[in-house]
Each structure stands twice: as C-alpha cells, then as structure tokens.
Amino acid sequence: MNSLPNPVSEDKSQDPRTITVLGATGSIGMNVIDLLERNEAQFDVVALTANRNVEQLAELAIRHKAQLAVVADESMYQELKATLEGTSVEAAAGEDALVEAASRPAEITMAAVVGAAGIRPSLEAIKQGNCLALANKECLVAAGELFTAEIKKHGATLLPVDSEHSAVYQSLDEKAMDKIERVILTASGGPFRCKSLEEIRSATRAEALKHPNWEMGQKITIDSATMMNKGLEVIEAFHLFPVSPEEIEVVVHPESIIHGMVEYQDGAVIAQMGSPDMRTPIAYSLAWPRRMHAPSERLDFAKLGKLTFEAPDETRFPALKVAREALISGGNAPTILNGANEVAVEAFLQDRINLLAIAAICAESIARVQSECGGGTPSTLDDVLYIDGAARRVARKLVTEDSFQC
Amino acid sequence: MNSLPNPVSEDKSQDPRTITVLGATGSIGMNVIDLLERNEAQFDVVALTANRNVEQLAELAIRHKAQLAVVADESMYQELKATLEGTSVEAAAGEDALVEAASRPAEITMAAVVGAAGIRPSLEAIKQGNCLALANKECLVAAGELFTAEIKKHGATLLPVDSEHSAVYQSLDEKAMDKIERVILTASGGPFRCKSLEEIRSATRAEALKHPNWEMGQKITIDSATMMNKGLEVIEAFHLFPVSPEEIEVVVHPESIIHGMVEYQDGAVIAQMGSPDMRTPIAYSLAWPRRMHAPSERLDFAKLGKLTFEAPDETRFPALKVAREALISGGNAPTILNGANEVAVEAFLQDRINLLAIAAICAESIARVQSECGGGTPSTLDDVLYIDGAARRVARKLVTEDSFQC
Secondary structure (H helix, E strand, O other), X not given: XXXXXXXXXXXXXXXXXXXXXXXXXXXXXXXXXXXHHHOHHHEEEEEEEEXXXXXXXXXXXXXXXXXXXXXXXXXXXXXXXXXXXXXXXXXXXXXXXXXXXXXXOOOEEEEOOOOHHHHHHHHHHHOOOOEEEEOOOHHHHHHHHHHHHHHHHHOOEEXXXXXXXXXXXXXXXXXXXXXXXXXXEEEOOOOOOOOOHHHHHXXXXXXXXXXXXXXOOHHHHHHHHHOHHHHHHHHHHHHHOXXXXXXXXXXXXXXXXXXXXXXXXXXXXXXXXXXXXXXXXXXXXXXXXXXXXXXXXXXXXXXXXXXXXXXXXXXXXXXHHHHHXXXXXXXXXXHHHHHHHHHXXXXXXXXXXXXXXXHHHHXXXXXXXXXXXXXXXXXXXXXXXXXXXXXXXXXXXXXXXXXXXX | OOOOOOOOOOOOOOOXXXXXXXXXXXXXXXXXXXXXXXXXXXXXXXXXXXXXXXXXXXXXXXXXXOOEEEEOOHHHHHHXXXXXXXXXXXXXXXXXXXXXXXXXXXXXXXXXXXXXXXXXXXXXXXXXXXXXXXOOOHHHHHHHHHHHHHHHHHOOEEEEOOHHHHHHHHOOOHHHHHHEEEEEEEEOOOOOOOOOHHHHHOOOHHHHOOOOOOOOOHHHXXXXXXXXXXXXXXXXXXXXXXXXXXXXXXXXXXXXXXXXXXXXXXXXXXXXXXXXXXXXHHHHHHHOOOOOOOOOOOOOHHHHOEEEOEOOOOXXXXXXXHHHHHHHHOOOHHHHHHHHHHHHHHHHHOOOEOOXXXXXXXXXXXXXXXXXXXXXXXXXXXXXXXXXXXXXXXXXXXXXXXXXXX
C-alpha cells in the first residue's frame, strides 16, 4: 500500500459540478443521465435539451432539478410548457433556445446532439471557456478548423466522448505529446466484417442495423456497417491529436475491447480498454481530470480468452478510403463528406439506395460541390452551413440516380 | 496537427543528464548502454560498474568517458587498473567502491545489479534524492518496507525498469491514483505453460532456459519457468503501487505484448504494450518524465493477429502461490522467499534439484526460518541481510534433502 510514483491527488473541491446536457434523451444522453443518477451528489444540472421527446425531457428535467429544459422542435413548445407547469423548470423551444441553453454557465457541457444541428450550440458552449464533452461527430468532421480555432481562442477544454477518441485521450502522455509516432483507432468491423462485396451491396436495412457489440443510434450504426464511422473518426482524430493523417491508423478488432491506442517514439503503445459500454468514456469526461465510478462490466481477460486484429479492407469498405482522401485533400471536402453521408444514410434507411452507394455518393458529392463552390476551408459557421447545404442538395439528387438504387 | 488536450511540454533543458549504471555489463546494463550510444548527446556517464567482466567494463568506461569504473570482485582490481592505465577513468573495486559509485552525484542511477548484492548500492543511490531506475528485483522483494521508507525519506523518484512494472507505471493516471481498482501483471507462462505437472517436475536445465519471448539472464529465466518471477513481481507491485495484495492480478498472456495494465473505477483499463524488447521500458526510465527514441520493433496489430489470455495455474506453478502467500503474511516472509529462491535456482542450474522443488524449498525455508527467527519485518539493511543469510543457510540444507533431488 505504498504509493511511490505519484502522490494521490487531493480532491480540491467537494462541491457538485454544474452540467448541461445537450441531447439528453438520445443514446449518449441517457447514459449521461444514468451516471448523473448514480453520482447525484457530484453534479448540479443546469439545462437539459431534447429534439422532440418532450415527455422524457420534462420528466428528466424535473427529476434532476434542471433550471431549463429546451426542446429543439419549436412546434412542441406548448406541450413542454404544459408538462412543466407548476415546477421550477423553465421551458423553451427552438434552435435559438438550444444555443441559449449552451450559453448558461456550466462547468461541463455534454454536446450529445446528433448531426449538424449540434454544431451551433457546441460552438456557443465553447465560449464559456470550460469543459466541452463532445459526443457530436459533426463539430470536428464538418467544422474541424473552425471548431479547434474557437476552442483555442476561448481556452476551453475539449474532451472527446466517443469511445475511440476517449481511449486515445486516456492514452496520452502529457509530457510526451511531441513523441507520438502513431494514433491507432480500433474498429469492430461492423456486421459485414466477414461478408463479400456482393453481400454488402445487397445488405438490408435490418442486417445493417445489427451491430455486433454496441447499442447505438441508427445513423451511427449504419456508419459502422459501412465503416464510414471509422473514416469520420480518423478526421476527428486529426483535429484532436497532434498527428498527421498518415500517423492515424485503423485496425479492425472485432471484440471492441481495445478502443484506441497511442504509440510513442520508445516503441511503447498505450491503450485504453473496457467492455463496450459508453458509460466508461462518458464517466471519464464527466470526472476529468479525475475519475469517477461507472458500473460498466469489468474485463476478465482469462474469460475473454483472446483479442483479435486484422487490417481493414478498403475494397469492401470504400467509405474508409473516401473519408481518408477527404481528410488528406482537406479544405471543404470533410464538410461535404459529412453532409452527403447524412443524406445517403437516410436514403439507405428508407430502402432507397444500397449500402455501397453511400460511399460512392459521398465521393461524387465532394467532386460535384467542389466543382461548383471550389474547395476552400470553411472558416465561419455560415461557410460550414452553406457547404453543408450544398452537399445535401447534391447528395439528395444523387440518391435518385439509377446507379445507386437498391 | 491541432494539439488540443495537452500542450506539448517544453524541453526545459537541453543539457545532457548525468547517469550511473550499476551492473553495466549484464543483460539490462547492455541494453542501457545501447540506448546511451544511440542518444549520446543526451547523457553524461558518471560511473559504470560490473561484477567480474573487467575487459568489457573498461572498454565501456573508456568509450563513454565515465569518471569511474568499479568491479565488484576485489580480486580483479589490478586487472581493471592496468586496463584503464593512461585513460581519464578512475578504477576501483569491491563492495564499498560499488556503494561509493552509487553515491556520486547523478541525475539517474540505473540499478541493474542482479541479486541481493544490488540492495546496498541502490539504497545509497536513493540518498541523492534523484531518480533511481530499478531493475533489481531484490530491493523491493527482500527489503520492500526499508526501501520504500528510504525513497520517501529522501524524496527520490523510483522508476521501475521491469517491463511489467514499467507498463503499470506508464498506465497510471496521475490524477486518479485513488481510483485504481486493480493492477494486472501479464505473464508469458514461460516454456512450460502447456506442460503437465510431471513434465515440469522432470524438466531439464536446458528446457527451463528456453524462454519463449525474452532474452534474459539465467536466474530470471528459471524464475520465469517456475513463474516465481511473476510471484516476485506481485510483491514488487505491492510496494510500487497503491493497491492491496488482492488487487494485484496475474494473467497469462503468451505473446508478451501487453506487459501490464491498470483498471480504474470507471471500468477503463489502461495498458502498456510493446514488442518484447527491454529497450522500451529502459528508454522510458532514462527519459522520464518525457520519452526518447528506442529502436524496439514497432507493433503491427494486423500482423500479430491475436493476443491471448488464460488464468495462471497454481497447481503446476506453485511458486506463484508461495510468493502470494509470502506477500499476504508479510513480515520477513518475502525476504526469506527471495534468499531461498536464489539458492534453489542455483541448485537447479547445477542439476541438483528438480524444478518443482524450488517452490517447495522456498515455502519450507519460510517456515523453518520463521520458527527460528520469528516473522518480524526487517527494518534495517542489517536485519535484511541477517534474514537473507538465514534463509540461504536453511535453503542450502534443504537442497541436499532427498525429497527435492532430481
């Protein structure tokens, strides 16, 4: 029981930390809420927001004594207001209210709104100069340069919540950030890891939604099936960590136990592992720079027996290649990729296009939007939204084209 | 290339660090020398010591412009002095000279002397209050309480060099030292991992010296074959990290890629991996708190294909159980274990006893010495050496007993 190397740090503050959860009723949001409930004394809830799920939002806001509950869909305002009648929780609705919620002082803002809708409130939260726990992919994929510049400008701390990026973050050696040789992101390979190109092409919506390891929302589950998810994560990793695109490697690891790794110049690889339960990386972001208890199942290595690895196959999973090329070409390519992918995934979920078409539509959208708008880096939110809109328009047109149909 | 989470730390000093290597011609010492040669501008050598290998010691001392070269065996003094004639390197010999070498101001002292002979110079080096890179097992196994008390008293930094403990050290989260649930040490399982109890009992010296992954000295290779090595490492881990004996787990991992892990209260397991090359953990201890380049082969996970794990079998590897029991019972049991094990391994290497007898001799030595001397914790070096001597006497008697013969 002799702690030599590092003294146990003092818990300087026993005061609860203030927290806002943007997207409280989604898959990530519900895991955040679960942890808040298990560690009630450690947190004070400022604001909770939801897209349309008014009933659950109101229930959570009341239970957690939030100051403010915001529903993004303005048409639900009356319903939210009525449900919160007679409580101390303030009700608001619409995009501006979401941004206002993000501006309320909170030590931690959990940005768990799905899609491009998450960018504006996340940017607003950054202005506080506190901790932004980022579970929204689009902020870094569609608006990476803008986002990282704002983080720097306001002295905010960005904590990735995604299991892979949280793993890499946890594997960082603060004193050796200039000695990183490689960042390795693991990928489960998704439900089609062992399927042929033809089987992937003819995969149904139901097959694509069966993720082997993780319970997640529909959009990200389809992104896992195409491995676009991993491609987007490579782009995020580039913005999060001091590495070049070539220094970010993807390795397929079907058991999803090792989530991410960092290799240093001495040959050491530091890795973060855990059972596939988002509560572990979420707990890390909530307690940072310390840690807190999470009920995730503990690893039993003898019971696991083995961890396996294989190289990703960009022929069967072209999305990985399209995303990496978008990162390397830079400029607005990642922004276009992100918008086009959202449209294409939506079309796949509506049985309108085949799974392989998603990557093809993304690549073609990048080419068409760039020939129309040029390829410059979007440096303002308006730029980002303009390019995002152009990408969606082009992609919506592409999904109707014969070659991409089911 | 946007480094968000942690700023790249400044290299405050470009000055070379002063270093002394105790045990420069051994297996660890030669790896240290290799790294010093590859990073010449970063280090100034103060003293180099060896047990008997005068020729190599002199050659290294001259090449690295050491101030002092010490040979432990006093009878070799004239030979060393003659070889160093006309150079700027001072020559000395004997145990006191070894201690004097350890007292010469050096920012890092690498304690790589094998066996109980390493304790006194290591204790001397601690008095400097600098970094002690510890590759000697006996300091913590035989003199754990004394050693950790001295470290604390002199404000020294203890950096474990052993691959497993270095891995655990590298997996520590400085801000969450009070949130550790478990420390996991991996074990290759040695050459007899898949052998029956009878095959292990009748194993030859040559079979036991064939380690599947690591190139090491004879003593530690036999300790790996019996898994006593892992048992001793459990005892060291107890002294190094803030965990109870029950929180230290051993898992057999034949590939020796993951070297050690730490599990936290959020379910996260941080691990350090690397190819089985001591230059990685040694480089970590030489460059700490930063990192430096080491030429160890880089990991290629797709090529590795898999990492496997199994529970250790204390029936076939009773040494593991004997060591854990010595740790739990505490007092002088680990000191006796260490001395008896050295004698028993030596007897095995002389084909005098069978491999399974090593653990039995250790257990019996603990019982006999304690019935003679009591079980109190040795609190001075003299206490340690007295108990060590008693253990060796008893063990030497035991190796001649019929039941332990080959």
